[in-house]
Amino acid sequence: MIVLGIDTSCDDTSIAVYDSSKNTVLSNIVSSQHQFHLPFGGVVPEIAARKHAENIDIVFEEALKVAGIKVKDIELITVTRAPGLLPALLVGLTFGKGIAYCLNIPFKGVHHIEAHVFSPFIGSTPPEVFLALVVSGGHTLLILVEGLGKYRVIGKTLDDAVGEAYDKVAKMLGLGYPGGPIIDRIFKSYSGEYLELPKPKVPGFNYSFSGLKTAVRRLVEKGYPAEQIAASFQKTAIEYLVGKLKKALKEFNVKDIAVSGGVSANSLLREKLLELQEEGYRVHLPKMEYTSDNGAMVAYVGFKRFLLEGEDPLTLNAVARLGL
Ligand code: ATP
Ligand code: FE
16 A cells, blocks of 8 residues: 655654555655744744645655655555644644545544654564653653553653753753754763763652753753753763663563654664663664654554554544543
């Protein structure tokens, strides 16, 4: 089946073409709006929606061109319907429904976090059981996955998501937006000493990042150099993430780990995960282009869901907040 995958959940307009019979992504176009949100230090929902509306036709044409297909070749439409910024989600959803209606082909709504969870397996096949760590701009989740739709959330952040903490710390340090890649770059070239930052003590496999953010604010007020604070923040945040992940792996006796979401692009996190691999775990990471939001993961999961439960009605709505 030729599957179109659309994601407009946040500040990237992304459309991909996926060929399910070959388990291959034919194109994956992402148009980033970062520059328009830069002055605000975060994503403004109304601006995001307007930019999606301006760009979506262009991204669609480009996705078809790169894939080498015509509109009439599309056989299934998959679109992120939740969670995300409501005005932004609506642009992609309405666009997708329009194509499905015109071509009289099936339409499937996709859960954005489920798409992230399976993004390491685009082009391959997921193991039957794995532990998923989703680290994105809005989520920090540890999920025991026992197949499509069979999820046990064993840990989550009690306040900020790790990506959000990255973005807020970068903003405090005046480094720009989005903060993750900038702080990661600073970390890689930093060779000085690290500052002591607290690792929040919360029960079980849950996380908390707000204390870390407050600790960073104090260091900023005390006048420590931005590079030193940024590098120390990354060291603490990533060690904290991996520490809990290790505990969960032991507790649930799982050998396969799938890490996804924007923060899975992080160099230190990838380095620490390689160490786990040397300890005998199988670590599954998305290709760099599938770490942050993309249409390919939507098409990949949307197709799986379509096989499992069929199409959705065109009355399906966008939802800003929705659990897995
Ligand atoms: P959600 O998926 O929860 O709805 P989102 O779609 O906005 O949120 P993603 O696009 O998956 O989130 O990830 C974006 C986040 O990833 C941003 O917070 C960004 O700072 C962070 N990020 C990107 N690259 C890196 C990196 N190299 N290191 C750390 N964080 C990073
Ligand atoms: Fe995302």
